[in-house]
Amino acid sequence: MQGEIATTVAADWRQAQRIVVLTGAGMSAESGVATFRGARHALWERFDPMQLATAEAFRADSALVWGWYLWRMAAARAAAANAGHRALAALAADKPGCTVVTQNVDDLHERGGSPAVLHLHGDLFAHRCFDCSREYDGDPLIGVDASAPQQRVPPPRCHHCGGPIRPGVVWFGESLPERAFAAALSACERAELVLVIGTSGLVHPAAGLPALAKRQGARIIEINPEASAISSLADLHWRSTAARALPQLRDALA
Numbered sequence: 191m192q193g194e195i196a197t198t199v200a201a202d203w204r205q206a207q208r209i210v211v212l213t214g215a216g217m218s219a220e221s222g223v224a225t226f227r228g229a230r231h232a233l234w235e236r237f238d239p240m241q242l243a244t245a246e247a248f249r250a251d252s253a254l255v256w257g258w259y260l261w262r263m264a265a266a267r268a269a270a271a272n273a274g275h276r277a278l279a280a281l282a283a284d285k286p287g288c289t290v291v292t293q294n295v296d297d298l299h300e301r302g303g304s305p306a307v308l309h310l311h312g313d314l315f316a317h318r319c320f321d322c323s324r325e326y327d328g329d330p331l332i333g334v335d336a337s338a339p340q341q342r343v344p345p346p347r348c349h350h351c352g353g354p355i356r357p358g359v360v361w362f363g364e365s366l367p368e369r370a371f372a373a374a375l376s377a378c379e380r381a382e383l384v385l386v387i388g389t390s391g392l393v394h395p396a397a398g399l400p401a402l403a404k405r406q407g408a409r410i411i412e413i414n415p416e417a418s419a420i421s422s423l424a425d426l427h428w429r430s431t432a433a434r435a436l437p438q439l440r441d442a443l444a
């Protein structure tokens with residue numbers, strides 16, 4: 191059964207020239223990075239995003255927010271790319287018209303060998319000043335204990351204006367990075383095939399990309415062990431995990 195699906199998806203992959211791969215937290219789940227929804231230990235089951243992932247929350251209690259992000263940074267840094275990240279990098283390297291778009295703020299696609307990933311929700315490690323937006327190049331994990339999520343740690347201060355440093359992620363209510371989103375939109379408008387991997391499809395505007403591609407005629411394939419908000423528009427739902435399905439797809443194409 192899995193082998194048959196891999197063969198079908200491999201045929202679609204071979205035929206298409208312009209492909210978009212859109213990934214979400216499920217892509218990194220088998221690396222040990224927590225997802226946001228669905229699982230018992232998922233982040234938004236345990237923590238309130240309104241207290242941790244908005245500019246208002248940072249203004250109200252920057253030490254609480256910064257401490258929580260330090261914990262997430264430490265977890266992401268300790269994780270390693272999984273077989274799915276590596277297989278996707280190999281697949282995309284053989285397909286010049288393939289664009290990898292992620293909602294993930296970790297760097298596991300890059301560490302798995304994908305050089306040019308569009309990060310729609312920012313980058314956990316691209317710290318910047320909350321007040322003047324200048325980049326901060328210090329390593330905030332040096333010398334701090336980031337082993338628990340609820341430790342309050344005051345953020346470092348900006349070398350230029352003295353403002354507090356914030357993580358380089360997109361918070362609720364904020365706009366997506368313009369260039370990355372424009373490039374993702376344009377790739378989806380032209381795509382013949384979109385592979386949607388490990389996302390609940392609930393957070394817009396990123397979640398709207400597969401529907402947009404479908405309206406332009408793209409075939410949509412979902413890789414996710416569970417149903418998601420994307421499933422109803424997918425032409426094919428491969429009920430498997432990223433680290434199992436993607437190596438199978440790579441092997442089917444070899």
Ligand code: OAD
Nearest residue numbers: 214215216219225226227293388389390391393416431432
């Ligand atoms: P979610 O946590 O909402 O959804 C994770 C999805 O991955 C679910 O559909 C799971 O069924 C699926 N999944 C779990 N394990 C998997 C595996 N091993 N292989 C494949 N799929 C698996 O994550 P996102 O959809 O990425 O936003 O969340 C979207 C956004 O919501 C995040 O980027 C974040 C969050 O608030 C910001 O930080 C701005």
